[in-house]
Amino acid sequence: METVRIGSGAGFADDRIEPAAELAERGRLDYLVFECLAERTVALAQLAKLRDPDAGYNEWLADRMAAVLPACVRHGTTIITNMGAAHPLAAARTVARLARDLGIRGLKVAAVTGDDVLALVEGRDLPLQHREDTLASLGATVVSANAYLGCEPIVAALREGADVVITGRVADPSLFLAPLVHEFGWSTPGMSTVDWHRLGKGTAAGHLLECAGQVTGGYFADPGLNDVPDLARLGFPIAEVAGDGSCTITKLPGSGGRVTVRTVTEQLLYEVHDPAAYQTPDVVADFSGARLEQTGPDEVALSGITGRERPRTLKVSVGYRDGFVGEGEISYTGPNASARARLALDVVAERLRLTGLPATGTRFELLGIDSVHRGAGPARAVEPVEVRARVAGRTDTLARARRIGHEVSSLWLNGPAGGGGVRRTAHEIIGIVSTFLPREEIAAEITMLES
Amino acid sequence: MKLHDLAHARAGDKGDISDLSVIAYRPGDYPFLCEHLTAERVRRHFADIVRGRVDRYELPQLYALKFVLHDALDGGVTRTLNLDAHGKTLSSALLEIDLPEHPEDDRR
Numbered sequence: 001m002e003t004v005r006i007g008s009g010a011g012f013a014d015d016r017i018e019p020a021a022e023l024a025e026r027g028r029l030d031y032l033v034f035e036c037l038a039e040r041t042v043a044l045a046q047l048a049k050l051r052d053p054d055a056g057y058n059e060w061l062a063d064r065m066a067a068v069l070p071a072c073v074r075h076g077t078t079i080i081t082n083m084g085a086a087h088p089l090a091a092a093r094t095v096a097r098l099a100r101d102l103g104i105r106g107l108k109v110a111a112v113t114g115d116d117v118l119a120l121v122e123g124r125d126l127p128l129q130h131r132e133d134t135l136a137s138l139g140a141t142v143v144s145a146n147a148y149l150g151c152e153p154i155v156a157a158l159r160e161g162a163d164v165v166i167t168g169r170v171a172d173p174s175l176f177l178a179p180l181v182h183e184f185g186w187s188t189p190g191m192s193t194v195d196w197h198r199l200g201k202g203t204a205a206g207h208l209l210e211c212a213g214q215v216t217g218g219y220f221a222d223p224g225l226n227d228v229p230d231l232a233r234l235g236f237p238i239a240e241v242a243g244d245g246s247c248t249i250t251k252l253p254g255s256g257g258r259v260t261v262r263t264v265t266e267q268l269l270y271e272v273h274d275p276a277a278y279q280t281p282d283v284v285a286d287f288s289g290a291r292l293e294q295t296g297p298d299e300v301a302l303s304g305i306t307g308r309e310r311p312r313t314l315k316v317s318v319g320y321r322d323g324f325v326g327e328g329e330i331s332y333t334g335p336n337a338s339a340r341a342r343l344a345l346d347v348v349a350e351r352l353r354l355t356g357l358p359a360t361g362t363r364f365e366l367l368g369i370d371s372v373h374r375g376a377g378p379a380r381a382v383e384p385v386e387v388r389a390r391v392a393g394r395t396d397t398l399a400r401a402r403r404i405g406h407e408v409s410s411l412w413l414n415g416p417a418g419g420g421g422v423r424r425t426a427h428e429i430i431g432i433v434s435t436f437l438p439r440e441e442i443a444a445e446i447t448m449l450e451s
Numbered sequence: 452m453k454l455h456d457l458a459h460a461r462a463g464d465k466g467d468i469s470d471l472s473v474i475a476y477r478p479g480d481y482p483f484l485c486e487h488l489t490a491e492r493v494r495r496h497f498a499d500i501v502r503g504r505v506d507r508y509e510l511p512q513l514y515a516l517k518f519v520l521h522d523a524l525d526g527g528v529t530r531t532l533n534l535d536a537h538g539k540t541l542s543s544a545l546l547e548i549d550l551p552e553h554p555e556d557d558r559r
Contacts, residue, residue, distance in 0.1 A: 039465075039466075039528065039529070040528065040529050129466075130466060130467065219461065220459075220461075222459065225455075225459070225476075226459055262459065262474065262476075265472075265474050265513050265515055266459070266461040266472060266474065267461075268513075269461070269472040269474075269510070269513070269515060269517055270461055270463050270470075270472065271463030271464070271465060271470050272470070272517070273465070273468070273470055273517075273519050274506075274508060274519070275508055275510060275517060276508075287510075288508075288510065289512070290510070290512070290513060291512055291513075292513065304512075322529065322530050323530075325530075325532065361532055362532075363532040363533075365534075367534065371533075371534050371535075372534075372535060372540045372541070372544055373499070373500070373544055390534060392532040392534075393532070394530070394532065429529060429530050430529060431527075431529045431530050432466070432527070432528075432529045434466065
């Protein structure tokens with residue numbers, strides 16, 4: 001194969017479905033990849049699985065697959081996704097069943113497991129990143145531990161002829177690197193010589209695709225400065241990658257959005273921290289020499305990426321029960337709105353103090369005035385037309401968390417004049433911390449189902 | 452002059468770290484940004500938000516600066532009390548920074 005065409009069908013758990021369907025239909029794709037797992041998503045999915053042993057995968061899985069499967073089968077496009085979240089096997093069963101319902105027979109659906117390392121790490125004195133304590137100190141609050149797998153198990157599934165590959169926690173760019181390694185026969189670390197530069201280039205291509213619409217003009221528009229045509233019909237990206245790792249980003253003609261050096265630069269640098277050391281399980285990629293060139297309308301070429309040897313350990317994301325958060329909000333408008341909103345905050349603070357609510361942190365703020373910048377924001381003397389007061393606090397029980405919102409809603413009859421539009425919530429927090437494991441301790445497995 | 456006149460920005464997050472990219476609209480403005488948009492200037496702008504250090508990385512061929520703000524998200528997306536748990540709005544908040552007027556400005 002001279003070039004591989006990879007489309008990005010989702011950039012996060014709740015992403016839109018129509019652009020993926022459009023890509024499956026008209027994209028002439030070799031691969032369609034859906035990236036749907038954020039840091040916390042697996043932990044939340046793990047809790048869902050504890051409640052229901054058949055749950056724990058992405059809630060839009062069936063909708064997404066129903067929207068793209070027939071076209072992908074017709075065009076010979078292979079699907080790769082981490083929508084398996086905490087339960088890739090159940091997700092694979094769902095897709096196989098759906099395929100049968102659609103009259104698609106013989107579809108090979110692979111589930112990649114082995115990222116769930118909870119049993120492996122529980123109670124161990126593993127150091128936690130950015131913290132003084134160890135994993136053992138979290139005790140029984142730990143609900144999940146998932147290692148970031150690299151591209152290798154996906155490559156193995158593709159080699160076995162999978163039409164759909166469903167994973168749990170895999171590093172985002174690895175979902176996209178896998179088809180390149182598979183199609184071009186790029187060497188991987190198990191082999192005698194490894195071309196780290198090529199793995200770096202493939203990882204950069206994956207990084208550009210992993211947030212879907214964020215490279216084609218999504219999350220970019222600033223009216224008058226950065227205008228994006230037809231944002232409502234934003235198209236998702238396609239990468240055309242050659243065997244030497246060089247890559248071009250584009251999108252479907254007729255779809256909304258735009259692909260320019262500006263949109264691609266924003267995504268290339270997105271969340272990479274040190275651009276010279278972008279670490280994945282597959283490689284340490286170096287974006288510091290990256291060059292972008294507009295090679296056509298909505299077409300940008302990436303070059304200058306290198307790579308070096310991959311990290312010896314795999315990052316493990318640990319989810320743990322971390323207390324509760326209670327919140328309440330209420331709006332004020334008209335003359336003197338912000339003064340009444342501030343009075344509302346003071347009253348709630350006083351009442352929480354009087355009733356002795358133990359909270360380990362509280363926030364009293366005015367949306368529209370100081371909720372983002374807080375104290376150091378730009379001073380603006382303009383009185384807002386409307387303002388929303390918000391109280392939030394961390395507590396050790398759900399009952400105490402509920403009392404925070406309760407004190408806000410009680411402002412209806414017991415607060416300043418003219419408050420309205422109360423919303424209150426209380427929920428458990430699943431905290432996330434990271435640790436590292438030697439990669440030898442982790443073994444990925446592939447289960448192949450057929451429709 | 453606001454940074455918003457010269458550059459566009461995007462925010463991301465990992466744990467308690469906020470990761471801000473600033474990209475000059477015009478290559479000619481990049482040296483000016485390098486001079487005035489220092490890590491210290493960004494730290495001061497977010498004095499009530501960032502508790503840790505601010506690292507700056509330069510990408511001259513992309514006319515971009517990358518700022519990594521440590522201990523910036525009140526514990527990170529999972530446990531923060533911030534309404535904007537990911538700190539996504541910090542990109543636009545950064546573009547509020549006041550910069551001195553500079554000669555390049557006359558051409559616009």
